[in-house]
Amino acid sequence: MNRVRLLVMNAALGPLDYRVPDGMSLEPGSIVVAPLGPRQVTGIVWESERLPGTEVPDARLRPLLGALPVPPLRAPLRRLIEWTADYYIASMASVARMALSSSAALRGGGTITEYRLTGALPPRMTPQRDAALSALDGEQGTIRELADLAGVSEAVLRGLVNADCLEAVEVAIDRPFPAPRPDHAPPDLSPGQQEAADRFVDAVKARKFAPMLLDGVTGSGKTETYFEGVAEALRLGRQVLVLLPEIALTQNFLKRFEARFGVAPTVWHSAQKQSDRRRAWRQVSEGGASVVVGARSALFLPFRDLGLIVVDEAHEISFKQDDGVRYNARDVAVMRARFERIPAILASATPALESLQMAEAGVYEKIDLPARFGGAVLPDIRILDLREESPPRGRWLAPSLVKAMEERLERGEQSLLFLNRRGYAPLTLCRQCGYRFQCPNCSAWLVEHRLTRRLACHHCGHQVASPEACPECGEKDCLAACGPGVERIADEVAEIFPDARTAVVTSDTLSSPDKIGEFVDAAQAGEIDVIVGTQLVTKGYHFPELTLVGVVDADLGLEGGDLRAAERSYQQIAQVAGRAGRAAKAGEVLIQTRHPEAPVIAALAAYDRDAFYEAESDARRNAGAPPFGRWAAIIVSSEDEAEAAEAARKIGGSAPRLDDIAVYGPAPAPLSMLRSRYRYRLLINARRSAALQQTIREWLGPLDHPQSVRVGVDIDPYSFV
């Protein structure tokens, strides 16, 4: 009899066996629907020898209900799912769910009805209709999507359909995307760039696993160079995946890609419309999407014939996912390349220590671009010692920084002030009684946002309107803002330079692709004099008139007990410094600090990256920290404080005693309450040779906890809160 084993999309269930009805032809990777009690589940046909389970006798097998009309998941993706689940101690179902991330796509082809404006005006205009008509100009989508987009109810849009202002269009679900043209507009590469590009082209042709680290200074043309590898994959009819750390960088990338290849690539991220995701997923699996640019979740897309993976800004910590399956997309990208037998390019001006170490060990091939493109020179970096030159009371910009900005304004050039803190002030308290505004769900202060007149928690999203009186003592107008956020710096700029045109750039202000596009256009057109921004502006952007970068508080990133604090600070400041003087005009960077002697700051000022990485390597080697040793974290949480503490104690009490693995804790997490859950942490430090995952599995496996307790394992953690 014909039977199959399924990986079902339910983490609570093990593998399940089913009978294959006559006439249904399946292979490993086929996606099927199976009966489960009275319900149905989606499953993936898996090699039974790779998915051990209890054998059910033939007679007890239930027949499958059907196969979904999508290509089977290919073996390299199945191996990736297994590896990710194994390495990050996650269930295979939760990893596989990331591969089947568009349920709409699984249902197969056909058409759907979308709507678009006809140009006609309704006989009766209302404010909502008016708003809808202007918001939907040039848009097309389902009624639900258009209602979201326009911020009106579906009923309003149905009214517009009846009035013939919106017309129905039948759209094929799985239209292929326009094909990028490899030879549309190739650049003239510099000799150094050409050499790097040739390596990428050869590697793509060779169709072998080849991890490469593209280590190029800011403005060296890393993108232009790896685009040649992309072009080669296209010539060979193969697909390409480009991972970006943030959706905010996508707009910029799309423009550059289109200029080089004639059409935009296929986009993939979680904030997309469902219909866009559905089409992208299907075309990725059928080959009608040749280049996908996306956030980390694109890594698990079912490519038909992948030829190259690029991870741009590969050092970025946002490649690490901190909920659900806690994986690092940079590392998983290299594994996918290995299973697919293709090259992977990790591009960065400030590579992660882990990546440099792999290059040093000869595992990654290192490709260098040591000079800026077009003769542009790296900016001058100057340290402003705030102990010697302090800003006036209540201000945050030192006189020489203000003077440098003034010069830029006079010359019509742009300045960028970097402070990695959203909002107006990180802490708000009552001047009268000292009351501090705290989040009710998290052990964190509320951050004042003056632009929206709200106090917000940056951990859970809780928001309240800024109160007029202190909730504790009732005193009016008594709120004191402590410390600066970007909004406060922008206010200071407005006071000093009332005529300067200032843009605040954070995830609050650039919340949609359109807004990002508007900002980039305005900055490029010279309509902005001063940009005040968080880490969002540190990377990717290329504004030729930007000649001054001011780092408002270089010491900020060094606070907190984070293992990678120094490295991250170095990367952020080096990246933001890299925005200055990228074209014909030379750039200058002023770094405000109270610790000019800190190794990070000294290395930045001296352009001595090697010295910084060496010192950092030594420190990590001594601490047995990555990449020389390994860390893992266990996070125990519950809405019930006592339950969380008890579960953590139980885990701590049964910790293994081994020579090569040390366990610290449990201790209350630095963020001891998050989203109304009490949290405890254990930290595990292992030698590289230790069987870390296996030890953790054997340790946690037998322990039982109340249902409300969550135990999460974070392998190679980045977050230490």
Ligand SMILES: Nc1ncnc2c1ncn2[C@@H]1O[C@H](COP(=O)(O)OP(=O)(O)OP(=O)(O)O)[C@@H](O)[C@H]1O
């Ligand atoms: N060969 C070339 N021909 C024309 N323009 C180029 C070439 N190489 C680079 N450029 C231009 O130089 C600028 C910097 O290049 P790019 O953004 O690729 O650098 P990068 O190394 O990715 O920088 P960063 O790491 O700072 O983001 C871009 O505007 C790019 O279009």
Ligand SMILES: [Zn+2]
């Ligand atoms: Zn909160």
